[in-house]
Amino acid sequence: MRKHYSQVIWGFVLVFININIGFFDILPDFIGYALVAAGLDGLGKECPPFRKGAAPAVIMFFVSLITIFYPSNVFNSEFSPSNIWLLGFPAFCSIVQLIIFYSVCRGIHSKSFGLYQESAAGMDIPPETLTLQEQLEEEYNGDKAAGRRFMKASKNRWYWIAGCTFAELLVLPFMLNVQQWAKPSFMGIIVVKLLAVISLLVLLKDVRNHLQVE
Amino acid sequence: MKLRLKIISIAAVLILIVSAWVVNIRAFLSYSIDDPVFLKAYLAYHTDENTEAEFYYITNSYDKNNWYEASFPEIDSDKFYTNTFEMQAIRNSSYKINKLVIRLNSVFLKNGAERLVDKAAEKPVYISKLMLTDKDNISREYDFGRLCMYREEQISNNALQFENGMSSSDSRGHSTARALDNIRLTAVESPFMDIVQEMFDVRINGTSISDFTFPIDMATDDSIEVEYALKDVSKVPGYQFSRVFIPIRLSGVDSAGGRCEMSNMVHCDQYYKLTAGDVRNFIREGR
Numbered sequence: 001m002r003k004h005y006s007q008v009i010w011g012f013v014l015v016f017i018n019i020n021i022g023f024f025d026i027l028p029d030f031i032g033y034a035l036v037a038a039g040l041d042g043l044g045k046e047c048p049p050f051r052k053g054a055a056p057a058v059i060m061f062f063v064s065l066i067t068i069f070y071p072s073n074v075f076n077s078e079f080s081p082s083n084i085w086l087l088g089f090p091a092f093c094s095i096v097q098l099i100i101f102y103s104v105c106r107g108i109h110s111k112s113f114g115l116y117q118e119s120a121a122g123m124d125i126p127p128e129t130l131t132l133q134e135q136l137e138e139e140y141n142g143d144k145a146a147g148r149r150f151m152k153a154s155k156n157r158w159y160w161i162a163g164c165t166f167a168e169l170l171v172l173p174f175m176l177n178v179q180q181w182a183k184p185s186f187m188g189i190i191v192v193k194l195l196a197v198i199s200l201l202v203l204l205k206d207v208r209n210h211l212q213v214e
Numbered sequence: 215m216k217l218r219l220k221i222i223s224i225a226a227v228l229i230l231i232v233s234a235w236v237v238n239i240r241a242f243l244s245y246s247i248d249d250p251v252f253l254k255a256y257l258a259y260h261t262d263e264n265t266e267a268e269f270y271y272i273t274n275s276y277d278k279n280n281w282y283e284a285s286f287p288e289i290d291s292d293k294f295y296t297n298t299f300e301m302q303a304i305r306n307s308s309y310k311i312n313k314l315v316i317r318l319n320s321v322f323l324k325n326g327a328e329r330l331v332d333k334a335a336e337k338p339v340y341i342s343k344l345m346l347t348d349k350d351n352i353s354r355e356y357d358f359g360r361l362c363m364y365r366e367e368q369i370s371n372n373a374l375q376f377e378n379g380m381s382s383s384d385s386r387g388h389s390t391a392r393a394l395d396n397i398r399l400t401a402v403e404s405p406f407m408d409i410v411q412e413m414f415d416v417r418i419n420g421t422s423i424s425d426f427t428f429p430i431d432m433a434t435d436d437s438i439e440v441e442y443a444l445k446d447v448s449k450v451p452g453y454q455f456s457r458v459f460i461p462i463r464l465s466g467v468d469s470a471g472g473r474c475e476m477s478n479m480v481h482c483d484q485y486y487k488l489t490a491g492d493v494r495n496f497i498r499e500g501r
Contacts, residue, residue, distance in 0.1 A: 080276040081246055084239065169231045173238035177245075179306065 001046065005208035007039030008104065009201050011057075015064075016197055029064035033057050040103060049110045053103025056096045063093060079176050091172055098165045104200065105158035108207055112150035146210050150203065157200040164193035245308050246274050251497055252344075253311075253454035253488075255359035258406055260366070260459050260479070261318055261331040269314045269344070269358050270455060270485075272493055275303055279312065283347040287355060289339065291330060292322045293347070307490035309497075318363065335365035338405050359453055364405050366461060366477065373397050373468035374476045377437065381481065385414075385444035391464070391476040393432040399466035400429045406460045414480050416442045416462060429466070440464065442480040454496070455485045 014032030018025050037057035044051020079087060167189045175183060253270040273279075279298045285291045294316070301311040321330040333339055341361045347353040374397060379389030402423050404410050416423045418440055432438065440462065458481060465475040488496070 078276040079242070080274065081243060084242065166227050166231065170234050173235045176238050176242040177308065179303075 001043070001211075002208055004039045004042030005204060007035045007042070009039075009204055009208075011035030011037075011039060012197065012201055015060075016194060025068075028068065030061050030068070033061040033064055036100065037061060040100075040107075043107060047107050047111050047114075049103055050107035051103070052106070053100040056099040056103075060093065060096050060100070063096070084176070087172060087175065091169055094165050094168050094172075098162060101161045101197070101200065102158065104204065105154045105161075108154035108203065109151050111207065111211075112147045112154065114147075150207055150210075153203050154200075157196060157203060160196035161193065161200065164189055164196055168193065242308075247272070247309075247497055249354065250277075250312070250356070252356050252358040253496075254452065255361070256409070256453040256456035256458065257360065258362040258409065258458040258460050259318070259364075260461065261334045261363045262365070265318045265331070265363075267316045267318055267361055268457065269316075270301070271312050271314060271356075271358075272304075272309050272497065273312055275308050275310045277310075280349045281314075281346045282349055284314075284316065285345045285347075286321070286330075286341050286343070287345045288341055288343055289323065289330070289333075292325060294321050296346070304488060304490055304493050307493055309490075309493050311488070330363070331365065334363040335367070338362055338364040362406060366405075366463075368477075369473055369475060371472065372476075373472065373474040374399075374432075374438075374464070374466070376476060379478065381479075383483075385480075385482040385484075386442065387478075387480065388439060388441040389476070389478045390437050390439045393434055393436045393438075395434055395468045395470075395474075397432050397466050397468045397474055398429050399432065399438070399464050401465055402426070402428070402462060403465060404460055404462045406458070409458060410460055410462055410480060413445055413456075413458070413482060414442045415445055416440070416480065418464070423462075438464065438476070440476070440478045442478070444482050454488070457483050 011032045011034070014027045014035065015029050016032075017027055019027055034057075037054050040050045040054040040057060044054060171186050171189060175186075250271040250273045253272070255269055257267055259265050259267060279300075281296060281298060283293045284296045285293045297315045299313045299315070301313050303310045319329065319331050322328065323330060323333060330339065339362070341363075342357060342359060344356050344358050345353055346356060373393065373395040374391045375394050377390045377392050379387065381387030402416075402418065410416060411424070418426050419438060420441075442462070460480050461477045462480055463475050463477045465473065468474050
């Protein structure tokens, strides 16, 4: 199980870190997506929501294979009426990635909820109804607190990633009409999304370590 | 209630995203131009062996040039090759300016039997249309404005000797000539006097050519000065850019009845900087 968590974490690291030599990325995305797909499939055996991201990861595996031969960068592309459809490509990738992230966040939430339920057996208090004081008291206090913390964090990360993806989809068509010099200003959204993804991976690592799974 | 709010929020975001896509794609398609648009040029060249005619045209910023042959249909020229260069993107627009250069000495007529520059030496040639053929062998005619070509031969045994002259990049210049004989100047001439009078303030010995009266007599060693300056116009009215090299010629007769003359070349090189608004208006007019 620990292996599957690591596969997902390292898979995303490969996907989101690009080290290019010329046009060639020495950390190719397709290897990353293969690891993510394998990891999510493995995790899905114990926690089904994880598995929902495996198929989209396989799709992204094939898509990123294509981009090795046809690299495209929306910031440098010059669009014309004949290649306007190219703009749909990053939009498609963002949507598929969003589904993968949803399955990861949902998986963490579900796993954490299980943890919470196990440790809070007999206490019929849903985590959302605890006051802030109670939450602070319970913080770092055994599995119950950890479960609640992971649930909240996964929700939080999901909101950030979904928000950034929607913002990305919103600004993407403006690439057609804004001047070249204005395009880097859209990088802000990508940076925020990257930070949200990093924090999700840190959370995934925390979950893995907390569960002490083999 | 919470669920309903969530659904409404997601629906609003989706509508916003779809609207952004629709509006941007429509705007992008509506701004694109199907054919290059030539800036109206006013060109007047003295055609020597190295004369190159330059034309400017607007294309979409993403367009790649694929012209490879050109001809002047009005004079039934042979086809010739052209060079094109991307100049610059027009700020705040989706267009760019390109330059098309034609080496006039490589333009032939009548299947290579006659050169255009030689024809221009016989009498001035006026051209306003250019036929361009692309790689798919599709030809299209473009109206680029006005190109005037001429060539003048210097006369020998000239009794009016050119002494010195200068011109500057701000389209000002002067030249002086000295009489080597007793001569009588009878006229000031130019193949494009209309342009000269419209664009330049030309003075002979400090008097405007419109007020100058001929004939004037000059004794041996007398000097005469011709000055010119561009009037306060940024371009020839109705044209986007102009590049004119025009001779103004003082002509007369010497004591033996032989012809004498002094040619002074006036020139201006005006390229009107286009803004995005100018380009949009220009393209709208062109359509």
